Amino acid sequence: MALLDIEGLSVAFGRPDSPIRAVDGVDLAIEPGETVGLVGESGSGKSVTALAVMGLVDPPGRVVARRIAFAGRDLAALTPAARRAIVGKDIAMIFQDPLAALDPCYTVAFQIGEALRRHGTPDERRSARRRRARALELLAQVEIPDARARLDAWPHQLSGGMAQRVMIAIAIACKPRLLIADEPTTALDVTVQAQVLELLARLTREHGMALLLISHDLAVVAQSVSRVAVLYAGQVMEEGRVPAIFASPRHPYTRALIDALPEHNVGRARLAALPGVVPSASARPPGCLLAPRCPRVRERCRIELPRPAHGEGSVLRCFYPLVPRGAVAADMGT
Amino acid sequence: MLIAVAFIAFALFNFTGDPVVFMVGQDATQAEKDQLRHDLGLDRPFVVQFARFVGRAVQGDFGRSLRQGRSVAELLKERLPATVELAVVAAVLALVVGIPLGIYTALHRDSPLAHAVMAASLVGVSLPTFLIGIVLILVFAVRLKWLPSFGRGETVAIGWWTTGLLTASGRKALILPAITLSLFQMTLVMRLVRAEMIDVLKSDFIRFARARGLTERAIHFRHALRNTLVPVITITGLQLGAIIAFAIITETVFQWPGMGLLFIQAVNFADVPVMAAYLCLIALVFVAINLVVDLLYYAVDPRLRVDRTATAST
Amino acid sequence: MTLLVEAQDLARHYTVRRGLWRSPGTVRALDGVSLAIAGGTTLAVVGESGSGKSTLARAVTMIEAPTAGTLRIDGVDVGQADRAALARLRTRVQMVFQNPYASLNPRKSIAALLGEPLAIQRATLSARARRTAAREALARVGLGSAALDRYPHMFSGGQRQRIAIARALMLAPALVVADEPVAALDVSIQAQVLNLLMDLKDSSGIAYLFITHNLEVVRHIADEVAVMYFGRIVERAAKRTLFEAPRHPYTQVLLAATPTLAPRRTPTPPRGEPPSPLAPPAGCAFHGRCPLAVDRCRVEVPALRQVGETWVACHLAG
Ligand SMILES: Nc1ncnc2c1ncn2[C@@H]1O[C@H](COP(=O)(O)OP(=O)(O)OP(=O)(O)O)[C@@H](O)[C@H]1O
Ligand SMILES: Nc1ncnc2c1ncn2[C@@H]1O[C@H](COP(=O)(O)OP(=O)(O)OP(=O)(O)O)[C@@H](O)[C@H]1O
Ligand code: SF4
Ligand SMILES: [Mg+2]
Ligand SMILES: [Mg+2]
Numbered sequence: 001m002a003l004l005d006i007e008g009l010s011v012a013f014g015r016p017d018s019p020i021r022a023v024d025g026v027d028l029a030i031e032p033g034e035t036v037g038l039v040g041e042s043g044s045g046k047s048v049t050a051l052a053v054m055g056l057v058d059p060p061g062r063v064v065a066r067r068i069a070f071a072g073r074d075l076a077a078l079t080p081a082a083r084r085a086i087v088g089k090d091i092a093m094i095f096q097d098p099l100a101a102l103d104p105c106y107t108v109a110f111q112i113g114e115a116l117r118r119h120g121t122p123d124e125r126r127s128a129r130r131r132r133a134r135a136l137e138l139l140a141q142v143e144i145p146d147a148r149a150r151l152d153a154w155p156h157q158l159s160g161g162m163a164q165r166v167m168i169a170i171a172i173a174c175k176p177r178l179l180i181a182d183e184p185t186t187a188l189d190v191t192v193q194a195q196v197l198e199l200l201a202r203l204t205r206e207h208g209m210a211l212l213l214i215s216h217d218l219a220v221v222a223q224s225v226s227r228v229a230v231l232y233a234g235q236v237m238e239e240g241r242v243p244a245i246f247a248s249p250r251h252p253y254t255r256a257l258i259d260a261l262p263e264h265n266v267g268r269a270r271l272a273a274l275p276g277v278v279p280s281a282s283a284r285p286p287g288c289l290l291a292p293r294c295p296r297v298r299e300r301c302r303i304e305l306p307r308p309a310h311g312e313g314s315v316l317r318c319f320y321p322l323v324p325r326g327a328v329a330a331d332m333g334t
Numbered sequence: 335m336l337i338a339v340a341f342i343a344f345a346l347f348n349f350t351g352d353p354v355v356f357m358v359g360q361d362a363t364q365a366e367k368d369q370l371r372h373d374l375g376l377d378r379p380f381v382v383q384f385a386r387f388v389g390r391a392v393q394g395d396f397g398r399s400l401r402q403g404r405s406v407a408e409l410l411k412e413r414l415p416a417t418v419e420l421a422v423v424a425a426v427l428a429l430v431v432g433i434p435l436g437i438y439t440a441l442h443r444d445s446p447l448a449h450a451v452m453a454a455s456l457v458g459v460s461l462p463t464f465l466i467g468i469v470l471i472l473v474f475a476v477r478l479k480w481l482p483s484f485g486r487g488e489t490v491a492i493g494w495w496t497t498g499l500l501t502a503s504g505r506k507a508l509i510l511p512a513i514t515l516s517l518f519q520m521t522l523v524m525r526l527v528r529a530e531m532i533d534v535l536k537s538d539f540i541r542f543a544r545a546r547g548l549t550e551r552a553i554h555f556r557h558a559l560r561n562t563l564v565p566v567i568t569i570t571g572l573q574l575g576a577i578i579a580f581a582i583i584t585e586t587v588f589q590w591p592g593m594g595l596l597f598i599q600a601v602n603f604a605d606v607p608v609m610a611a612y613l614c615l616i617a618l619v620f621v622a623i624n625l626v627v628d629l630l631y632y633a634v635d636p637r638l639r640v641d642r643t644a645t646a647s648t
Numbered sequence: 649m650t651l652l653v654e655a656q657d658l659a660r661h662y663t664v665r666r667g668l669w670r671s672p673g674t675v676r677a678l679d680g681v682s683l684a685i686a687g688g689t690t691l692a693v694v695g696e697s698g699s700g701k702s703t704l705a706r707a708v709t710m711i712e713a714p715t716a717g718t719l720r721i722d723g724v725d726v727g728q729a730d731r732a733a734l735a736r737l738r739t740r741v742q743m744v745f746q747n748p749y750a751s752l753n754p755r756k757s758i759a760a761l762l763g764e765p766l767a768i769q770r771a772t773l774s775a776r777a778r779r780t781a782a783r784e785a786l787a788r789v790g791l792g793s794a795a796l797d798r799y800p801h802m803f804s805g806g807q808r809q810r811i812a813i814a815r816a817l818m819l820a821p822a823l824v825v826a827d828e829p830v831a832a833l834d835v836s837i838q839a840q841v842l843n844l845l846m847d848l849k850d851s852s853g854i855a856y857l858f859i860t861h862n863l864e865v866v867r868h869i870a871d872e873v874a875v876m877y878f879g880r881i882v883e884r885a886a887k888r889t890l891f892e893a894p895r896h897p898y899t900q901v902l903l904a905a906t907p908t909l910a911p912r913r914t915p916t917p918p919r920g921e922p923p924s925p926l927a928p929p930a931g932c933a934f935h936g937r938c939p940l941a942v943d944r945c946r947v948e949v950p951a952l953r954q955v956g957e958t959w960v961a962c963h964l965a966g
Contacts, residue, residue: 041834056544088547095545100538105560115546145920160697161921170546189696190861191937194905194917216834219864219907246909260839262868263908269846271868273839277804 001072002029003210004053004091004178008066011048011057011234021284022048022061024234027308027315030178035204035211037221037242039257040231041278046214049231050180054093055083071177089119092171096183098163102155109135109151112170119174138169142199161192165199172203178210179203185220197224218257222246227313230254233278233289236308239315250314250321252296288319296320406611410593415496417585417592421577423508424516428577429570432520436527437562440535441554451524458521463580467514467587474510515584519573526569531562564631571627575620650723652822652855653685653708653741658717660703664926673926677703678714679879682952685872687822688853692866692887694902695876696922701859704876705827708857709743710734722822739769742816746828748808752800758811759796762786765818785814788851789844806837810844817848825857830865842869863906867891875899878923878933885958895960897938932963940964 006028012019023045030036038046052063055075068075070091075083095101102111112135116124124130132151139147142165155163164184171179181200185193201224204211215221221228222242229239230253238251249255258264259272276293285291288301300319308317435455439448474480497504534540535558543553582594589595593612600608660678678700685691693701706712707719710726719726721737729737742765745751752761762782766773773781783793789810800808809829816824826845830838846869848854858869866873866887873890875883875898883896894900901918920937923929929936935945944963952961 041836054545056541084547084549086547088545093542093545095538095542097538101542103539103543103557103561105557105564114548114552118546118548118552159921167542170542189922190863191696191901191905191918192921194907197907198917217907218835219909222909223907243909257835258909260835261909262839262842262862262864265868270843271839273843274836275840277806277837278834 002069003032003034003071004028004030004212005067005069006049006053006065007068008064009049009052009068010064011045011052012062012064013060016062019062021234023052026229026231026234026236028229028236028239030210030212032177033204033208033210034227035201035213035225037225037228038212038214038231039216039218039221039228041216043233043278044231045234046216046231047182050093050182050212050214053180054087054091055080056087085119088115089174090176091178091180092174092176093180093182094164094167094171094184096186098160098167098187099155099158101167102158102163104155107152107154108139108158108166111166112138112173115170115173134173135169138173139166141172141203142166142169143195144169160188161196164188164192164196168196168199168203172207172209175207176209178212180212180214182214183216184213186215186217193220200224218246218261219263229315230257233284235289235317236315237290237317241313245314248322248324250316250324251318252294252320252322253290255322256293256295288317296322406607409596409608410611410615413591413593413596416590417578417581417594419497420508420511420515420584420590420592421574421581423512425519425570425574425577427512427516428519428523428573431516432523433527433566435520436524437531437554437559439524440528440531443532452528455521455524458517459525461517463514463518463583464587466517467510467584470510470514471587511584511588511590514587515577515581518580519570519577522573523566523570527562527566530565531558534558534561537561567630568627571623571630572620575616575623578619579616651684651720652687652722653683653857654720654723655681655683655708656718656720657682658704658707658714658719660700660707660712661715675925676879676928677925678707680717681876681879681881682717683874683881683884685823685855685857688849688855689871690849690856690858690869691872691874692856692858692860692870693874693876694860694863694866696861698878698922698925699876700879701861701876702827703879705743705825705857705859708823709741709825710738711743735769739765739819740821741823741825742819742821744809744812744816744824744826744829746831748805748812748832749800751812752808752815754800757797757799758782758786761800761811762796762815762818765815769819781818782814785817786811788817788848789814804837805833806840809833809837809841813841813844813848817854820852821854823855823857825859827859828861829858831860831862838865845869863902864908875902878925878928880933880961881952881959882934882961883958884952884960889957893956893958895955895958895965896962897940897964898934901937901939932961 009023009026011023012021014020026049040046051057057063065076109132113131116131116134124134135151136147139150144150144162144165185196203209213221213225225242227241228245230237232253237253256274265271274293279285279289287303288306291297291301306317306319308315435451439451442448540557543557581592582597585592585594586598597612658678658681662675662677663672664675695701707714721740724733759779759782762785763778766778766781786795791810830841860866870887873887874881877898883899894903905918918937931947932945932950935941950961950963952959955966
C-alpha cells in the first residue's frame with residue numbers, strides 16, 4: 001500500500017465563479033521509503049500541492065480531492081486536531097527560505113524541543129533534559145559543526161545552510177515517515193546545496209523515510225530522487241522514473257524543459273527555448289494547457305483536454321507524445 | 335535634542351507677546367514696565383537670557399512664574415503627579431484593552447464581533463479628544479450623575495507626591511479623563527496589533543510552526559504574539575510620550591489639575607518660564623521613553639542582542 | 649588595441665557597524681581584483697553569494713567608486729576623468745539587474761522608462777525622436793511597439809527583463825553589465841533571455857560582464873570566466889580551459905557540486921560553508937574548505953599568477 005496516495009487533488013483560489021486553479025486534478029502516490037520529485041516552473045502549483053497534503057491551504061483556497069490518504073487513513077476525513085497529530089509527526093515539511101522559517105524569537109534548542117514536546121515519546125514530552133539531549137543528537141545527525149554551542153543559538157546567528165540543517169533537524173525530530181521538502185536548496189549556494197542534498201539522501205536511506213522533493217531545478221531533482229512528476233499549470237504532464245524520464249521524455253513539455261537547459265546545449269549558439277509563457281490562471285486554454293506553446297500541437301489538442309494515461313510506473317498527459325527512445329542515457333550531456 | 339527644544343521653546347515665547355503687558359496691564363507707565371523688565375532680566379540680550387535659562391534649567395531651576403510669582407519648578411512638581419497618574423492609567427488602559435482586541439480581530443477577521451470592533455475603532459480614531467470628553471461628561475456626569483465631571487477628587491500625599499488612586503473619589507474622578515485620554519491610543523494599539531499580527535501570521539515561520547502540527551494556541555500566542563509585540567512595543571512606547579502631550583486637551587476639558595492645564599493657563603498669560611519649562615519637560619520625557627523603548631526592544635528581540643556575523647562563522 | 653575595460657587591483661571595503669558595544673568591522677567586498685574585457689566579448693563572473701560579484705558590477709558601472717585600484721574604460725582612467733569624460737564613459741556602460749520586478753519603476757510607461765536615459769544623457773533629442781528610439785530598442789528585444797504605452801506590471805517576468813535590456817541598449821553601450829539577469833526566471837524563459845543576449849552580441853558587438861552563480865549558464869554564454877571567492881578572483885581563464893582543466897580547488901569543488909541531469913552523483917560534497925565576511929580567515933580564504941590545503945595556505949594569501957593558460961590564486965596550482 002502506498003504511504004501517500006493522492007487522487008484528483010484540486011486547489012482553487014479566488015471567487016468561486018472565476019476560480020484560479022492552482023492545482024488541477026493531480027494524482028500522486030509515494031511508496032514507503034521512496035524518493036519522488038515534483039518539478040515545474042514558477043506558479044505551476046508545486047507548493048500548493050504540498051500544502052494541501054499538509055492541510056495548510058488557507059481560505060480562500062479550496063481543496064477538493066477524491067482521496068488524500070496517508071498510510072491508509074483518509075486525511076480529508078480527519079478532524080483538524082486529529083490531522084495535526086499526524087502532521088508534524090508522520091509527515092513533516094521543510095521550506096525554501098530557512099532563515100524565515102525559524103521563529104526569530106526562540107533558540108534552536110527551544111524550537112526543536114517544541115516539536116518533541118508535541119509529538120515526541122512520553123519520555124520526551126515529560127522531561128526537558130531528555131528533549132535537550134535529543135536536540136543535541138539531532139543537530140549532530142544533520143551534521144551541524146559544534147552542535148552543543150548551536151543549541152542556544154538564535155536563528156539570526158545561523159548561516160543559510162546551517163538554518164536549513166536546523167529546519168531539517170526539527171522536521172525529522174519525531175521520525176516522520178514522509179518528508180516534504182519544498183525547494184530546500186533554492187536559497188543556498190551550490191556547494192551548500194550539494195551538502196544539503198547529500199544530507200537528505202542519507203536521512204532517507206538511514207531512516208527509511210520517504211521524500212517528496214519539490215524543485216524548479218531539473219538537475220537537482222535528477223540527482224536526488226528515483227521518480228519524478230512534471231507539473232505544468234497545476235496538472236501533472238508526465239511522471240516517470242529517473243533517469244529514463246530525462247533521457248527520453250515522452251511529453252513535449254518535459255522535452256522542452258530539458259532542451260532549454262544550457263547544460264543540454266553545449267556547443268550550440270542558441271538554446272532551444274519554448275516560446276510564450278505559462279497560461280495565466282484566469283485565461284486557461286480549453287484544450288491541452290500546453291497547446292499554445294507546444295511544438296507538436298495539432299487541432300485536437302486545442303479543443304480537447306488530454307487525460308492522464310497511466311503506464312508502468314509512468315503517467316503521460318498528451319495526445320501526440322514523443323516516441324520513446326531505446327537507449328536510456330545516449331542523449332545525456334557531458 | 336533637548337537643547338534644541340529648549341532653544342525653540344525659549345525663542346518662540348520670547349517673541350510671542352510681551353508678558354510685562356499682561357502682568358501690569360495696558361495702562362501702567364513706561365517706567366513701571368521698565369523696572370519690572372529689569373527685575374525679570376528681560377532687558378538682557380537674547381543670548382544671555384537663553385544661556386541663563388539653560389544654565390538654570392539644568393539645575394532644575396526654571397525661574398519664576400510671571401503670573402503666580404512662584405518658582406516654576408515647584409509649580410511643575412505640584413502638578414506632575416496628576417498628569418503622570420492620568421497618563422499611566424490611560425496607557426495601561428490602552429494596552430490592556432487594545433492588545434487583546436487587536437489579537438481577537440486579527441485571529442477572527444471575519445467574525446461579526448471583529449467587524450463591529452473595527453467599525454467602533456474608526457470612530458475612536460476620528461473623533462477629536464475634546465468631543466469624546468464632552469460626550470462622556472454629558473452622559474456619565476450630567477445625565478447619569480455617576481461620575482464627577484471635573485477635578486481630581488480627594489488626594490493623599492505620599493511625600494511630595496499626591497495620589498488620587500487611594501481614595502474612592504480620586505479613583506472615580508480618574509475614570510472619565512483616563513478613558514477619554516486612552517481612547518485614541520487604544521484604537522491605535524488595537525489597529526497596530528491587528529495589522530502586525532495579520533502580517534506575522536502570514537510569515538514563513540508560522541507556516542513552519544503549523545507544518546509541525548503545533549496547537550493553534552502555541553502558534554498564536556507563543557509564536558505570533560511574541561513577534562507581534564516587537565514592533566508594538568516601540569510604537570506604544572512612543573505613544574506614551576504622546577499621551578502626556580495629549581493630556582493638555584483632556585486636562586482642560588476635565589479641569590484636571592495637571593501640567594497640561596498649567597500649560598494652557600500659562601499660554602493664556604504668556605507666562606514664558608512655565609511654558610518653556612513644560613516643553614523642556616515633555617522633551618525630556620520623550621527622550622527618556624525613547625531610551626526605555628530601546629532597552630525593551632533589546633530584551634524582546636534577540637537579533638539585537640548578539641552580533642550575527644561574528645558568531646555565524648565556523 | 650585598447651581594451652574596453654581594464655581593472656587593476658580594484659578594492660571596495662565597507663565599514664559595518666556592529667551594535668552598540670563593538671567596534672565597527674570592515675568587509676572586504678572586493679579585494680585586489682584585476683580583470684580585462686575586450687570589446688565584443690563576454691566575461692562571466694561566478695561565485696557564491698557574498699563573494700563580491702555585485703560589488704564588482706557597481707564598480708565597473710561607476711555607480712560606486714572603488715576604495716582602491718584603477719579602472720580604465722576605453723583606456724580612460726575613471727578615477728582621474730573630469731565630469732565631461734565621465735558622462736561620456738557612463739553612456740558606454742549600462743546595467744541590467746537581477747530582479748525585473750524591482751528594477752522598473754511601476755508608475756512609468758515603457759516609453760517613458762526607455763526614454764529616460766536619453767532624456768538625461770542626450771537632452772537635445774526631441775520627445776518624438778526618443779519615442780522612435782524606444783520603439784527600435786523594443787524591436788531589438790523582440791517586443792512590439794504596442795508595449796510602448798503600457799506599464800511594467802502588464803508584463804511577465806521574462807518580458808520585463810527584455811524591457812530592462814532594451815533600456816540598457818538605449819544609449820548604444822559598448823558594455824552591458826548584467827547582474828544575475830536570469831536568476832529570477834524560469835528555465836524556459838531563461839532560455840529566451842539568454843538567446844536574446846547572445847543575439848545582441850552577434851548583431852551589435854556588445855560586450856558583457858555577466859554575473860551569475862550558475863556554472864551551466866556560464867558554460868553557455870562566456871568567452872572568458874572569472875571565479876570569485878570572498879572578494880578575490882581565484883581563477884581566470886578562457887571558458888574552454890576553465891571547464892576542461894579547472895586549476896583552483898574551489899573551481900573544482902564548484903564544478904563537482906553543480907547538479908546535472910546526467911546521473912553523476914558527487915561522491916563527497918564539499919566541506920564547510922563560506923566564512924563570515926567580518927571574520928575573514930588568514931591566508932587563503934578557501935583553506936578551511938579546501939581538500940588540498942597545506943600549512944602555507946593558512947598563513948600566506950596566494951597571489952593570482954599565470955599557470956599555463958590560466959590565471960590562478962592557489963599555492964598548489966601548477
Ligand atoms: N494564497 C493564494 N491566493 C491566491 N492564489 C494563490 C495563493 N497561493 C498560491 N496561489 C496561486 O497558485 C498558483 C500555484 O502556486 P504555487 O505556490 O504552488 O507555485 P509553485 O509551483 O510552488 O511556484 P514557485 O516555484 O514560484 O514556488 C500560482 O498561480 C499562485 O499565484
Ligand atoms: N553597502 C554595503 N555595506 C556593507 N557591506 C556590504 C555592502 N554591500 C555589500 N556588502 C558586503 O560585501 C560582500 C559582497 O557583496 P556582494 O553583494 O557584492 O556579493 P554578491 O557576490 O553579489 O552576492 P549575491 O550572489 O548574494 O548577490 C558581502 O559580504 C556583503 O555583505
Ligand atoms: S591556496 Fe591552498 S587552500 Fe587555497 S585553494 Fe589553493 S590549495 Fe586550497
Ligand atoms: Mg513554491
Ligand atoms: Mg549580487
